[in-house]
Amino acid sequence: MHTNNTSKLKNRVILNKLFKLLFIFATSIALLFLGVLIYRILSQGLDYLTIDFLKNYPAPYIEEAGIFAGLMGSLFMIAITAPVAIILGVSTAIYLEEYAKQNKFTRFIQVNVQNLAGVPSIVFGLLGLTFFVYMLELGYTLIAGALTMSLLVLPVIVVAAQEAIRSVPKELRDASIGMGATKWQTIWRIVLPASIPGILTGSILALSRAIGETAPLIIVGAAAAIYTIPDSIFSKYTVMPMQIWSWTSRPQEEWQYVAAAGIIVLLIILLCMNAIAVWIRNKFQNRY
């Protein structure tokens, strides 16, 4: 009996080690590919990443080509997309969490918001083309692109904001309405301040995904090569990933290196946004 138990225990210990190794292996595969990707991009692109590259417009000659138009286009686009998507998304989340009655219709909306978060981005591009570009006659402009991007990130922001709002303890809401505060006062003064870290973290991560998107913008008419930066919301525009995509599709090999330099700039911006998200999460963590 005793020996039997010991051998069983041995099996369990071995199994334990085996699974640990399996998980380490799985993790290292992801890390390996990330490493290879970064190495390749850095080794190809670093030489081309100069101050001039950041300041120049696209050009037919490699030594004069730059990402300035794409960089500014991306920043302008985020400057429009972020407020539109966050205001709409947080408002929707507040309605669903705080005001909507818990019935079949609300659940139907909930499920479909989550489904929308999984819809391929190119579908949002087609929606943007139909609605913003043609129906609202905005044309191939910055505002049409930015609004399309807002729709793309909206479901992700709604879901993140809902989770953040839901995690505010009921005791805090009770304390507030127990003193005669209205629902809105409670939301504005208690619920939103307590859920802002979650909302911002989710929003920044969603926006950092948007900044790397290409497919929907190809459809709503972002330019591949442009020699001005947007001066109004009705300007023509391009964004970084569009620019990178247009460089990679050229035949000469050196354009690949220019594209790699563009990717480095894009990655740096993404890393900065993610760092801000992590910073916000840590700064406001454990408030209650």
Next chain:
Amino acid sequence: MTTIINNNAAFSIEDFNLWYGNDQAIHQINMKIPRNEITAVIGPSGCGKSTLLKTLNRMIETIPSVNTSGSIKYNDKDIFSKKMLVEELRTHVGMVFQKPNPFPKSIYENVAYGPKIHGIKKKKVLDEIVEKSLRGAAIWDEVKDRLNQNAYGLSGGQQQRICIARCLAIEPDVILMDEPTSALDPISTLKVEELIKELKKDYTIVIVTHNMQQAARISDKTAFMLNGELVEFTDTDQLFSNPKDKRTEDYITGRFG
């Protein structure tokens, strides 16, 4: 409120029933809760005592699928009538909860929260209310030098007295307390009990408690509830020394519950 109220009851509860969906939690309760006294409600878990308490300021309505029948009058006004604004009722009838629930804000902001939501903006007025309320809750001396610190840094007992101060700041007439010491250690409990006895001078207090000794120590009147019914409601001394109902006697002598 300018109307002169002859009747000495803060709350008159008549033929009151309450259901959670199809489950009836309160059966046909009739009681008058006296003004400027401490009324304790005791009974085993699930007897409906917290439900009854939360009905008095209509906090029960935050739970979906609650239905009621019968009437509850606060100062002779039906609390369920359309004319009664629930926000107004809750400014007259404040509440202290089972678990200390300060906001994740400074001590000052916690206490100033009530006056602020009711439209008081002047710093000087707010300062006065905060000091008066913290003194009223017997915690001013402990926190006066750190009003800008987060209330979460305080001990559980101090947090609960901050919550009482926060409740006093809206200048209620009635304070409902839902097992206010059940999450506290014995010394903090004693301090909160002393405070409750002190508050009796100016407020009507209704306290739900699991602790029969506590009810005996601090209350003037005690109600015993069982399975959603009000079994006995009388002077505290009377209820504990000479209960009329067999079920009350069984409960207070520890035969069940």
